[in-house]
Amino acid sequence: MKHLIKITIIAILAVSFTSCNKKSRPNYQYMPNMYESVGYEAYQESDAFANGQEAQLPVEGTISRGYTSFDYTNDVEGYDLAKAELKSPLDSTQFDEPRAKELYTIYCGICHGNKGAGQGKLVKREKILGVPSYDDAGRAINEGSIYHVIYYGKNSMGSYANFLSEEERWQVVSYVMKLKADLEK
Template sequence: MKGSILAMNKSRVVLASFCILASAVVFSACKDKRSTGLEYARNMYDPLGYNPDQPNKNFANGQTAQTPPPHTTPVGFDKYDYPNTKEGYEAASAGLVNPLALTEANLVSGKHYFTVFCAPCHGEKGDGQGHLVKIEKVSGIPSYHGDATSSRGGAMKDLTAGKIYHTIMYGLNNMGSHASQLSPEERWKVVMYVQQLQKIQ
C-alpha cells in the first residue's frame, strides 16, 4: 500500500514538473513578438558559404560574385562562334563538320533525341507530318526529303551538317532554340540522324 502511494506521488511530481516546464516555454515564447523562439541547430539554417549577392570583405570590390578573368571558359562550356544571322548560318555551313563518327550507336542515340525533340513537328520520318501538324494544325513545317525548300533558300535535303546544327542551336521561324535541351554532342547526333532522313526518296 505504501509503495503504491509513493509511485502515485512520484508520477504526480513528474506530471506537475512537465506542466510547469511546458507552461514556462509557452509563456516565454509569447513575450517578444519579434522573437522566433528557441532554435535547434542554428547552423543548419545559416549557410557557411557566401550567397552570390552578399557583400564579401574578402575581395577588393566587396562582391561575392566575381567576373571571370578574360579569355577563360567555364568548365563544360562549349563556345559557339557563329552568330544568329544569315552570315553566321552560311559561315556555320562552311566551317562546321560533325566531329562524331558515323556509327550505329550514334545513329540510335540521334534517333532517340530526334523522336523526343523534333518528331512532334517534323514527323518520325522527317516528312513534316508530326502529330502537332496533324492534330494542332501547325503549318510551315518542312520535310527533310523530297522537294521541300528551306525558308533560307535551297532544298532541305541538301542542308549541310553546319546549317542543321546552327538551326538546332538558335531555332528558326516557329522552331525555338534547342541549345538548352540538347548538349553539343547530342545536337551532333541529331544532325547525323537528320542527314540519314535527308536520303529518303
C-alpha cells in the same frame, strides 16, 4: 577505509570540475556561425547582388565546365558561314543510331515527324503550320546548317542548345542527314 577513499576521490573530482568553471567569461565557440546562422526570408531584399541584379555574373574570362564555344553568330551570315564550313566531328563509328533516333523523337519528331517529312503530330493537329520536310526542293541543308538551327533556332523553332549537349546535337544532326537521305530515295 575503502569508503573513505572513494568519497575523497569523488570530492576531489567534483571540486576540480567546479573550479574550472568561471561564470564571468563565456565559453569559446568553435565556428560560431554554425550555432547562430543568419536567417533569410524567401524573396526578401538582399545586398548579395550588386546594382539590383537578379543573379551574380561569373568572373570575366571564365568558361562553364563542359562548355565549348560556338563561333558562328545568330544571324543569316552566321547561318551561311556554318552551312559552308561546319562539319560533324562524328565519324560513322561514333554515330549511335538508336540513341540519335530516341533524341530526334523526343525533341524533333513532334513537329518534323518521325520520318522527317514535316508531318509531326502538332502539324497534323494544325497547332503549328509550315514545318518543312527535309527533302523540300530549294532546301539544301547540310550538317552545318542543321547544327546552327539546333543551336540557335530558326523562325518559329526555338533553340535546343540547353536541352542537348554538343555530342547529342551532332547525333541528331547525323540522324537528320540519314532521314534526308531516306526521303530522297
